[in-house]
Amino acid sequence: MVSRVIPVEAFDLVIIGGTGDLARRKILPALYQRFNAGQIGKKSQIIGAARGEMTSEAYRAFAEEAIREFLDKSDVKVRALKSFLKLLSYVTLDAKGETGWEELAGKMHSDRIRAIYFSVGPSLFGDLAKRLHKHGMAGEGTRLVVEKPFGRDLASAKELNQMLARHFDESQIYRIDHYLGKETVQNLMAVRFGNMLFEPLWNSQYVDHIQITVAESVGVGTRGGYYDRSGAMRDMVQNHLMQLLCLIAMEPPAKFDPDAVRDEKLKVIRALDPVEPDNIVRGQYEGDGERPGYRNQVESRDSTTETFVALKAHISNWRWAGTPFYLRTGKRLKDRASEIAIIFKDAPHSIFEEDGQRHNNILTIRLQPNEGIELGVTIKEPGPGGMRLVDVPLDMSFAEVLGPDEADFPDAYERLIMDVIRGNQTLFMRGDEVEAAWAWTDPIIAEWDGSGQAPEPYAPGSSGPESAMFLMHRDGRRWREIKP
Structure with a gap:
């Protein structure tokens, strides 16, 4: 090819x-x-x-x-x-x-x-x-x-939009989010809307829950000055993770047209319920013998800026009512990895009663570092000894399937800059979309500021704070292991 x-x-x-x-x-x-x-x-x-x-x-x-x-x-x-x-x-x-x-x-x-x-x-x-x-x-x-950052709250985002609107039409403005330039993020739309296999199952009737993870193994490094004014919520959740959530949850657009796609994404943001305080966890990484803690990398030694966020979100519409979306992102975690996992429900009745295990089908979209798509299915374990079930992946690593030349994808900035030149705004945020995302995010940040509660410390190289694990365990679920 x-x-x-x-x-x-x-x-x-x-x-x-x-x-x-x-x-x-x-x-x-x-x-x-x-x-x-x-x-x-x-x-x-x-x-x-x-x-x-x-x-x-x-x-x-x-x-x-x-x-x-x-x-x-x-x-x-x-x-x-x-x-x-x-x-x-x-x-x-x-x-x-x-x-x-x-x-x-x-x-x-x-x-x-x-x-x-x-x-x-x-x-x-x-x-x-x-x-x-x-x-x-x-x-x-x-x-x-x-x-980005396109503002630091709803008020400043509105002000920026108004500044630009005085001299430029919305059709001329390209608000760039490099995550949307990743090949696998775009492939998410192809998987959903180009395959009859998935779209009929893409709803609360068949999906148990969805996990979105963007994990980084590095700390803030030289970006401490900027990061201490923003934190993980402004730096990652309000834009990158929000965009991934929209692409997963949106309705099929009438056509593959920039405004048609962005209209459907906007509907998702507006359908998001407010997040209750007990459905969100903030964390801040500590140091160890080799790596400095966050507070040693920023000017304020008593900073309460979060470097980790995990939350449970709900979308109040017909497609997703009752299906939780779990989002997490953080720095100085175990590995660098970004993925979206759609965990389907158990079969309504199992004929393999002696097995006694849960066997969920899981569709995993890996964004980095090894881009690809994996579908977990249940089969009989080969060999004699009865009907023993085992979960195996149907793995489409782009590098293996397409070959090293075809899977050598352009950097996100390469794709997005050329989309600007071609006049294609599909992968760029519209002004009302940015404002809607801030309108959902602002109350969460205001709640933190009002409480004065410090983020929960977590060890470098871990999977984040213990409370983030409990966020899933109390629902009878578990975070997927972070894998590079």
């Missing part, structure tokens, strides 16, 4: 914050990979823009260093890299002043798609949007890419 590479028309892409960490680690390597794959034409241009003084030649050297640092050596082709760097130039730009704006406008082409990537903090969004409009760069052909 050969992947189809579809080139795009020549375009202009401006990376505001073009010398920042995100540009260095993700955006520039992603653009090179798409150029190397033949998706970016040689007449396109990529403009880095930031406050610092830098020549275009120096910016090309900066980009080359980033590409060589963050991509495997086998991915860096000398001839392709040399051609890619010719597309790059640099403009010194002041977000709050007038420096560089005329020069930037002069570089842009009015007859092609213009993508402006805000790789900066949200405090600058309003100033940047205003100046783009003032200098004639906010017209119909312009697409605006904004990074």
Whole structure:
């Protein structure tokens, strides 16, 4: 099977914050990979823009260093890299002043798609949007890419939406969540809506419960300053896990169209019940002899910021009434692994009474590190000795089924940036969707702030706080073991 590479028309892409960490680690390597794959034409241009003084030649050297640092050596082709760097130039730009704006406008082409990537903090969004409009760069052909965090609560998200709406139409705004660019996340829609086998069973009549796990083995590292102001709820649950929940729970859209898909996701968020305090657990990792605890990595030594969240959510609609959704995410856990597990109910009657065990069918969608889909089924254990049942996986690891070349998926940023250029908003959050997610999240955070209760400590390398285990055990269920 050969992947189809579809080139795009020549375009202009401006990376505001073009010398920042995100540009260095993700955006520039992603653009090179798409150029190397033949998706970016040689007449396109990529403009880095930031406050610092830098020549275009120096910016090309900066980009080359980033590409060589963050991509495997086998991915860096000398001839392709040399051609890619010719597309790059640099403009010194002041977000709050007038420096560089005329020069930037002069570089842009009015007859092609213009993508402006805000790789900066949200405090600058309003100033940047205003100046783009003032200098004639906010017209119909312009697409605006904004990074999370999109606000830190409902009020600030509304304010950001209003700032951007003064100068850009909603159809021009691409709120990026890199989790939605993962191949397996998109495959979730294909599995659900492209297979008659699953969709008839995708409801509370057949599904016992659903688990969503996003576990990280690392701590906050150098992100302590940002993380201590956000915590796991704002950093992960409000966006990444919420988006995964929506894709699992949403109704089939009338067609595979950006607004049709996002309409159904919005319905899910609005159908979420408020989370009761006893259905949520907060945790904060401690240190050990080798690894520092969270409070040793942030400025506040008595910080009550959570690095772990586990919760039980309910969706009040006909499809999911009575089916709990268990979500958990945390740092410094046993392994790095992300998965969605749909646990189906037991058969209504078992003819194998002597077996005495529960045999659930489980559909597992692995997001990282080994992307794939696994369906657990029950069979007879081979050999003599009677009808002994055993659970076995029907495992579709993409690398094994498709081969190493086909399973070498593009990075999420590669896919999402090209979707911006093509004008496909399916994998990007709409403004009302973001606001609805904050409206559900805010009361949870307010409850924590009002209680003053510190998060429960947990050991590094564990599965999280003990209370998170009890959240499942009291319902007669268990978390699936975190597996890399």
